[in-house]
Amino acid sequence: MTVKDITKILEELAPLAHAEEFDNVGLLVGNPNMAVTGALVTLDTLENVMDEAIEKKCNLIISFHPIIFKGLKRITGSTYVERVVLKAIAHNIAIYSMHTALDNSKMGVNAKICEVLGLKNPEILIPKKGVIKKLVTYAPVAETEKVKSALFAAGAxxxxxxxxxxYSLDGVGSFMAGDLANPSVGKIGEIHFEKETQINVIYSFEKEKKVLEALFKVHPYEEVAYEVVTLENTNQDIGMGMIGTLETEMDEEDFLLQVKSKMNACVVRHSQLLEKKVKKVAVLGGSGAFAIAAAKRAKADVFITSDIKYxxxxxxxxxxxxxxxxxxxxExxxxxxxxxxxxxxxxxFAVSLSESITNPIKYL
Known part of the structure; x- marks a missing residue:
């Protein structure tokens, strides 16, 4: 299998198009067509992880966090990032990162936290906006089902x-073919009226290329009339954080101690306990202060995250x-x-879970 084959499988879980704009995801180092001898999965691509990959004969590292986040103006080995990149190139090791694409996946980072904590019926806490598109097009009545089938096959x-x-509406379309046209119906220089169906479908934004390619390939007209609109609707299957419920409600302190145990946390920093039962729990892996308001709106009893400032x-x-x-x-x-x-x-396929310690924070 090649790097491209494996990353395609990973993108079934978390399409890169779902990553945040500020992020740097995908293949960061290496040739997508390189044959893979083995893959090492890690949270961070550090020098000790690179050494582990070499020892285990893995020439692909699948990392959650991207080792290259900002542009590198030079690669001299003066920083840990540059040393990792140099060693990867020297040993022909590819590096692939998923980061916020996996954060935004309904089966990703936060779903795993919910699973570990035993939360039931998890839903996205902050559904992503601007990712649903609507296609409106028009086809001859006799060709409508053929066009719709092609759009559905492409993911619409x-x-x-x-x-x-x-959603479909029947009506009448009109057009006049010019001298250089090659119309499938009607005659050059004459206004033609055709019974048509207006076809309305929505699709996730990363599928747009496939959907439009399918439309142009199957549509009988030489010039296809269509319009694409980005909707304000949120996609309930894409977004940051999740919220679920405990099977049995718990006291706040007991629940936090359970979280500490199940998540292997050395310490739990928390706000004032409210002397209420815990039933509804929101989670967000990584830095989650931006989601406090969303957790409150969702009526969570506890919000579990990290990097909260004073x-x-x-x-x-x-x-x-x-x-x-x-x-x-x-994470x-x-x-x-x-x-x-x-x-x-x-x-x-030879895939290994990294044994290297990459947590930069230590506790006394």
Whole structure:
């Protein structure tokens, strides 16, 4: 298998198009057509991880965090980032990062936290906006089903657990073919009226190229009339954070101690306990202060995340408990998630879970 083959499987779990604009995801180092001898899955691509990959004869590192985040003006080995890149190139090791693409996946980072904590019926906490598009096009009545089938096959018309969704209106279209035209219906120089169907379908924005290619390939007209609109609707399957419920409600302190144990956290920093039962829990792996308001709107009893600053704890405002368990701790099980995904998809492929310690924070 090639690097491209494996990353295609990973992108079934977390399409790179779903990553945040500020991020740097995808293949960061290496040739996409290189044959892979083995893959090492890690949270961070550090020098000790690179040495582990060399020792285990893995020429692909699948990393959650991108080792290259900002542009490199020179690669001299003066920083740990440059040394990693130099060693990767010297040993012909490819590096692929998923980061916020996996954060935004319904089966990604936050789904794994929910699984570890035993949260039921998890839903996206902050659904992503601007990712649903609507295609409106017009086809001769006799060709309508053919056009719709092609659009559905390309991924249009999928809404939650439903597929092949569309809305159609019948009407009459008119046009006049010019001298250089090659019309499938009508005659050059004459106004033609055709019974047509207006077809309306939505699709996720990363599918736009495939959807439009399918439209142009199957549509009978030489010039295809269509319009694309970005909708304000949110996609409930893409977004940051998740919220779920405990099977049995718990006391706040007991729940936080359980979180500490299950998430292997050395310490739990939290806001004022409210002496209420915990039933509804919001989670967001990594730095999650931006989601405090969303957790409050969702009526979470506890919000578990990391990198909360002093004044941000005040934002709990006695509406919920904010629990900071550590950045590494919230994301550590991401490695298991990726290994499980690859093992199920390609069971005979050599994929290893990195044993290297990459947490930069130590506790006394």
């Amino acid at each position: 018309g999928e809404i939650g657990k439903y597929s092949n969704c569309s 004044h941000q704890f005040y934002e709990a405002e006695n509406e919920l408990v904010i629990a900071d368990i550590g950045h590494f701790e919230t 550590q099980f991401t490695k298991d998630l990726l290994v499980d995904h690859l093992t199920k998809k390609i069971p005979n």
